Amino acid sequence: MQRDQMLRQLADETFDLLIIGGGITGVGVAREATRRGIRTALVEQRDFAWGTSSRSTKLIHGGLRYLRNLEFGLVRESVVERQKLLRMAPHLVHPLPFVFPVYTGDPDPLWMLKIGLMMYDWFSGKDTQIPHRMARGKAVLQWEPLLKQDGLVGAGIYQDCATDDARLTIEVLQSAVQWGAVAANYAAVTGFRHDASGKLEAVEVEDTLTGQRFPIRAKRVLSACGPWADIVRRMDDPSAPPLLRLTKGVHIAVRRERLPLTNAVTMRGTDGRIMFAIPSGAFTYLGTTDTDYSGRPEDVRVEREDVEYILKAAHKNFPGQKLGFDDVVSAWAGLRPLVRSQAADPSAVSRGYELFPSASGLVTVAGGKLTAFRAMASHIVDYLFPATK
Numbered sequence: 001m002q003r004d005q006m007l008r009q010l011a012d013e014t015f016d017l018l019i020i021g022g023g024i025t026g027v028g029v030a031r032e033a034t035r036r037g038i039r040t041a042l043v044e045q046r047d048f049a050w051g052t053s054s055r056s057t058k059l060i061h062g063g064l065r066y067l068r069n070l071e072f073g074l075v076r077e078s079v080v081e082r083q084k085l086l087r088m089a090p091h092l093v094h095p096l097p098f099v100f101p102v103y104t105g106d107p108d109p110l111w112m113l114k115i116g117l118m119m120y121d122w123f124s125g126k127d128t129q130i131p132h133r134m135a136r137g138k139a140v141l142q143w144e145p146l147l148k149q150d151g152l153v154g155a156g157i158y159q160d161c162a163t164d165d166a167r168l169t170i171e172v173l174q175s176a177v178q179w180g181a182v183a184a185n186y187a188a189v190t191g192f193r194h195d196a197s198g199k200l201e202a203v204e205v206e207d208t209l210t211g212q213r214f215p216i217r218a219k220r221v222l223s224a225c226g227p228w229a230d231i232v233r234r235m236d237d238p239s240a241p242p243l244l245r246l247t248k249g250v251h252i253a254v255r256r257e258r259l260p261l262t263n264a265v266t267m268r269g270t271d272g273r274i275m276f277a278i279p280s281g282a283f284t285y286l287g288t289t290d291t292d293y294s295g296r297p298e299d300v301r302v303e304r305e306d307v308e309y310i311l312k313a314a315h316k317n318f319p320g321q322k323l324g325f326d327d328v329v330s331a332w333a334g335l336r337p338l339v340r341s342q343a344a345d346p347s348a349v350s351r352g353y354e355l356f357p358s359a360s361g362l363v364t365v366a367g368g369k370l371t372a373f374r375a376m377a378s379h380i381v382d383y384l385f386p387a388t389k
């Protein structure tokens with residue numbers, strides 16, 4: 001990709017579609033649109049995948065826990081997408097077995113886990129490579145011997161997938177560019193120009209490496225800005241009400257030898273929330289937290305209490321390992337751009353997505369998951385360009 005050349009094209013041409021945001025949502029839409037012959041441009045304020053799309057749990061998964069929120073459609077779509085990505089990008093999406101232990105006093109009994117796992121297998125249909133299995137009591141330790149033994153009722157083992165979220169985003173973008181998309185990083189949208197009737201006329205962009213400013217013209221404009229969606233929406237309409245509820249998710253990594261797992265473990269935190277411990281190369285990473293966040297998206301940080309919360313969960317599930325602050329070799333924080341709801345518990349807010357058109361013609365996408373980016377992109381392009389369905 002030649003950035004200078006891309007910037008010249010962005011300034012000179014009128015596009016069918018301009019996408020603001022180079023996370024998985026934006027690049028997914030860019031790829032889908034260019035494949036349909038739509039002349040597409042994309043701008044990203046920092047580097048591609050700099051936002052939430054490099055700070056996730058890195059799972060391509062159905063999201064077993066969303067079954068509890070009765071989000072069957074979301075889980076089914078995600079499982080189907082997982083199976084497709086596994087076939088399309090085996091170098092980026094790897095099968096990963098998960099052990100889900102159940103202890104006395106857990107919110108969901110073993111039989112409920114069994115039903116959830118049966119649905120999970122059923123959603124992936126004949127593509128289920130390894131159907132789930134169940135074990136009772138200490139038989140679970142054959143799978144993960146470091147798990148706490150006290151109160152262990154049983155467990156299920158099932159398959160999901162892991163990926164490198166940032167690399168997935170970059171490869172989808174590369175594919176979009178091969179199909180003809182024009183994309184530039186370090187190109188931040190700073191404002192919108194409207195015509196006399198209030199419709200979008202141009203999008204103002206700053207090349208943050210040189211300070212040069214220029215307008216981009218496009219027939220349709222999509223804001224795929226993740227946690228920044230409300231900020232960009234207010235550039236278009238200062239009175240626009242907030243769409244998002246931002247929740248912070250933190251992960252920590254420890255050396256693999258300090259928590260040597262064979263499988264990923266779906267574990268419960270001290271408050272009963274579902275969390276993960278995921279073996280990955282020389283490390284095992286654990287997370288995530290899920291707390292409301294009200295600061296500027298770019299200021300999101302790992303706080304001491306986030307690490308403490310995860311370490312307590314690690315201690316609850318793997319007490320023999322005695323993991324402490326000194327074991328933490330890395331940590332990262334991301335923001336979930338969830339569509340606002342009245343739910344008191346952030347974990348109960350839907351991971352689905354919605355489109356919000358403004359009076360000027362700007363369309364904002366809010367919510368979503370890494371896993372379902374292809375399906376989401378297809379729906380968004382159908383919506384923006386119905387004639388290309």
Ligand SMILES: Cc1cc2nc3c(=O)[nH]c(=O)nc-3n(C[C@H](O)[C@H](O)[C@H](O)COP(=O)(O)OP(=O)(O)OC[C@H]3O[C@@H](n4cnc5c(N)ncnc54)[C@H](O)[C@@H]3O)c2cc1C
Pocket residue numbers: 020021022023024025026043044045046047048049050051052053054055056057058059060061187188189190224225226227228232248249250288334335336337367368369370371372
């Ligand atoms: C802790 C955590 C764990 C998660 N785990 C998983 C998981 O395991 N599996 C899964 O499927 N999903 C997961 N998700 C959800 C998933 O990561 C997100 O839904 C997805 O990455 C959002 O992508 P996005 O492109 O919408 O947003 P982002 O990746 O945040 O991209 C938005 C981009 O817009 C850019 N931008 C903002 N303002 C401007 C501007 N003015 N001009 C130009 N560009 C701008 C930003 O710089 C940013 O790069 C997780 C989320 C979190 C927070």
